[in-house]
Amino acid sequence: MKLIIKRIKSDLYNVFVKGDSDKVEQARVFVLLTVPFLSILFAFGRFPVY
Known part of the structure; x- marks a missing residue:
């Protein structure tokens, strides 16, 4: 788990x-x-229509 967090932070x-x-x-x-x-x-509403 530490490796994943470290990779995400470095990315x-x-x-x-x-x-x-x-x-x-x-x-x-x-x-x-x-x-x-x-x-x-998408959980709180529909995709904005322009």
Whole structure:
């Protein structure tokens, strides 16, 4: 569990702070941020219609 948390922290640091990340780190951060957001979005209402 410590390894997973350490990996997530280093991925977030590399993507947002350093800006030096590879595609795998970017994909992990994307999934980490979009899955909870879309779950909350669809749980409380429908997708915004423009």
